[in-house]
Amino acid sequence: MAAIIFPNSSYFIALAPTYKFDEVLRAFRDRHRCRVHICRGYQEAEEAFRIMSRKLGCFFFTDELDDEGFKAWMQLAGDYQVSGLIFAKAIPAVAVPPGIAFAKFNTAQSENETAGYLEGYMQSLIPKNLDAFAQFCADLVFPSFFSGATGFQRLAYLGTGFDREIVYCTVEGDLMGLCSVKVNLKKAVEAWPELGEEKIIGNLKEAVNQFLGVLTQNLSKVNINPKIGLPTVFDLSKIPQVQTLNYFPSVHLMDPRGLIVLSLGYSHMENQPLFDLSAISPSAPSDEIELL
Amino acid sequence: MSANDGKKKYVSVDVKNLELGSYIPFDCFLYLPKNQKYLQWLKANGQYIQAHKDKLNLLQTGAIMVPSEQQALIEKYIQEIEAARAAAAPVTPAAATVQGGGNVTKSSSGIIEIKEKRVVFGAVRVRDDVVMVQGKVQNKTELIHVKSASAAPDKPKTAAAPKVRVDAQFLNSFIQSTQQAFLEICKANIQFRAPFKRNQKQENPLKINVASFISLVSQTIRGSIGLCFPMETYLYTLAQVNGQPIHEVTPDLYTGSGELMSFIFETARPGLIEQGYLLERAVPTFVAGESLSLPHLIPDPGFSIVFESPGGLFQFEVGIKTGG
Numbered sequence: 069m070a071a072i073i074f075p076n077s078s079y080f081i082a083l084a085p086t087y088k089f090d091e092v093l094r095a096f097r098d099r100h101r102c103r104v105h106i107c108r109g110y111q112e113a114e115e116a117f118r119i120m121s122r123k124l125g126c127f128f129f130t131d132e133l134d135d136e137g138f139k140a141w142m143q144l145a146g147d148y149q150v151s152g153l154i155f156a157k158a159i160p161a162v163a164v165p166p167g168i169a170f171a172k173f174n175t176a177q178s179e180n181e182t183a184g185y186l187e188g189y190m191q192s193l194i195p196k197n198l199d200a201f202a203q204f205c206a207d208l209v210f211p212s213f214f215s216g217a218t219g220f221q222r223l224a225y226l227g228t229g230f231d232r233e234i235v236y237c238t239v240e241g242d243l244m245g246l247c248s249v250k251v252n253l254k255k256a257v258e259a260w261p262e263l264g265e266e267k268i269i270g271n272l273k274e275a276v277n278q279f280l281g282v283l284t285q286n287l288s289k290v291n292i293n294p295k296i297g298l299p300t301v302f303d304l305s306k307i308p309q310v311q312t313l314n315y316f317p318s319v320h321l322m323d324p325r326g327l328i329v330l331s332l333g334y335s336h337m338e339n340q341p342l343f344d345l346s347a348i349s350p351s352a353p354s355d356e357i358e359l360l
Numbered sequence: 361m362s363a364n365d366g367k368k369k370y371v372s373v374d375v376k377n378l379e380l381g382s383y384i385p386f387d388c389f390l391y392l393p394k395n396q397k398y399l400q401w402l403k404a405n406g407q408y409i410q411a412h413k414d415k416l417n418l419l420q421t422g423a424i425m426v427p428s429e430q431q432a433l434i435e436k437y438i439q440e441i442e443a444a445r446a447a448a449a450p451v452t453p454a455a456a457t458v459q460g461g462g463n464v465t466k467s468s469s470g471i472i473e474i475k476e477k478r479v480v481f482g483a484v485r486v487r488d489d490v491v492m493v494q495g496k497v498q499n500k501t502e503l504i505h506v507k508s509a510s511a512a513p514d515k516p517k518t519a520a521a522p523k524v525r526v527d528a529q530f531l532n533s534f535i536q537s538t539q540q541a542f543l544e545i546c547k548a549n550i551q552f553r554a555p556f557k558r559n560q561k562q563e564n565p566l567k568i569n570v571a572s573f574i575s576l577v578s579q580t581i582r583g584s585i586g587l588c589f590p591m592e593t594y595l596y597t598l599a600q601v602n603g604q605p606i607h608e609v610t611p612d613l614y615t616g617s618g619e620l621m622s623f624i625f626e627t628a629r630p631g632l633i634e635q636g637y638l639l640e641r642a643v644p645t646f647v648a649g650e651s652l653s654l655p656h657l658i659p660d661p662g663f664s665i666v667f668e669s670p671g672g673l674f675q676f677e678v679g680i681k682t683g684g
Contacts, residue, residue, distance in 0.1 A: 072601065147399075235645060297582060307652065309646075311614065312618070
């Protein structure tokens with residue numbers, strides 16, 4: 069049975085005539101819990117491009133292609149104005165549309181190199197400097213709720229071993245944000261015995277709420293003022309699959325003890341470019357926000 | 361305009377003002393000037409959805425191409441759409457006025473957007489920071505006319521006041537959009553049973569295996585809605601979408617519950633905004649597991665509605681907290 073494509077879901081599309089790169093693509097999918105749709109031929113790709121409304125990026129594996137085939141794929145990428153990467157041993161003398169970059173690799177190290185390029189592409193989808201802002205806000209807020217929970221470190225992608233997840237949505241017009249916090253509750257109780265399970269979940273909810281409040285105040289510097297939704301708590305021991313229809317390329321931060329991981333990402337519903345925080349610096353909240 | 365690909369003749373149809381959710385009873389194509397060929401855009405009897413609109417925006421065109429032999433059918437269809445729109449939205453932008461001016465722009469869909477909060481006469485759709493006047497905009501002159509008009513109509517129509525409590529209309533909006541989703545996506549008629557309060561004990565509660573949720577965010581209410589399936593009903597639903605039986609659900613296929621929820625929410629939202637529930641856009645979250653606990657997933661008070669589909673029962677949940 070051919071894979072069902074869900075038109076409003078977010079996808080990475082890989083155009084790979086052979087199975088050579090399937091493993092590295094699946095590893096990328098599993099690491100980031102995103103959807104990767106692999107097409108073997110032009111017709112299949114054209115159909116996928118037509119149906120999908122949210123294309124996060126396209127990866128072209130061009131080793132087996134002749135110039136005509138390469139041209140046809142570039143034409144397709146141009147028609148749909150997708151961004152992405154071309155994986156090639158040598159750069160073909162064919163014009164490529166804007167937004168498409170070359171990732172040249174040599175055969176001997178192709179798998180590792182491919183994975184590296186895919187990671188780099190994923191990072192390019194995250195608003196610039198968001199990691200610094202998230203780190204600043206987490207370090208400011210979390211120690212009030214969990215003693216010693218400061219010095220959050222960035223992770224390349226989410227790890228495993230958590231048993232609760234709390235999800236918050238933020239929204240301003242077409243700009244959606246998703247913030248989730250994962251915790252290993254059993255180990256967290258050992259680390260903060262004075263709190264207990266219920267209090268840890270309650271504190272996490274409030275910590276993330278305040279984290280988003282401080283972050284929102286910082287985002288107002290670039291004229292973004294999102295509203296924050298109610299939290300939803302998932303017991304990951306009973307619900308192994310928690311996903312969102314849109315994919316949010318995210319920064320992941322972990323507390324020094326490795327018990328709490330905070331993830332934050334944004335997505336524009338109309339496929340517009342995201343904001344850029346590289347020209348400003350994070351700052352503590354004004355008197356309008358009161359921290360506990 | 362007409363064009364020829366060597367075999368078939370095509371005529372162009374302007375769909376800039378076509379409402380999302382409309383059915384189009386003929387094959388539609390997009391002309392790709394770069395490679396001089398026609399791309400199938402929508403099959404006959406397909407529904408015009410956001411993905412199609414996005415495609416038009418992407419290609420920066422408001423026109424589709426249709427085979428010329430279907431021209432009579434197309435003209436009749438366009439006339440019906442125009443007549444329906446005229447009946448539904450008697451206020452045209454030419455008659456609308458904006459008090460105090462404002463930053464007025466025309467969107468690609470032909471809808472006038474007035475940024476900043478302004479009192480607008482003839483408004484039919486309101487978001488908290490954007491007032492929208494629906495109607496056809498023929499050219500820039502009319503747009504300027506809207507911006508500069510000063511005479512107010514006798515009975516100004518303003519947007520509904522923000523609502524802080526859910527009522528029967530709120531539930532009805534979701535019941536109708538759920539029925540519409542199943543009819544249009546799954547080609548299935550579904551019936552609903554009387555809504556009941558979420559804290560009310562049920563005799564035979566459904567065993568939920570797949571569920572999707574949307575967090576409701578607005579100035580006046582916050583909460584969640586959920587679409588909850590037993591596995592048997594979900595397999596039937598997917599099979600209806602796919603056109604062939606599905607016996608096992610792989611993790612990718614859980615996405616379908618999020619798609620359905622997205623359709624239900626986006627279909628209900630414009631009507632709810634008109635009623636005064638100024639709901640923001642939202643992205644569904646979906647989960648799968650053995651016997652999911654609904655009170656655990658949607659803790660707030662509200663209502664449950666059981667639906668009967670040909671493939672089994674499923675449940676729609678509304679949990680609401682007032683206050684933004």
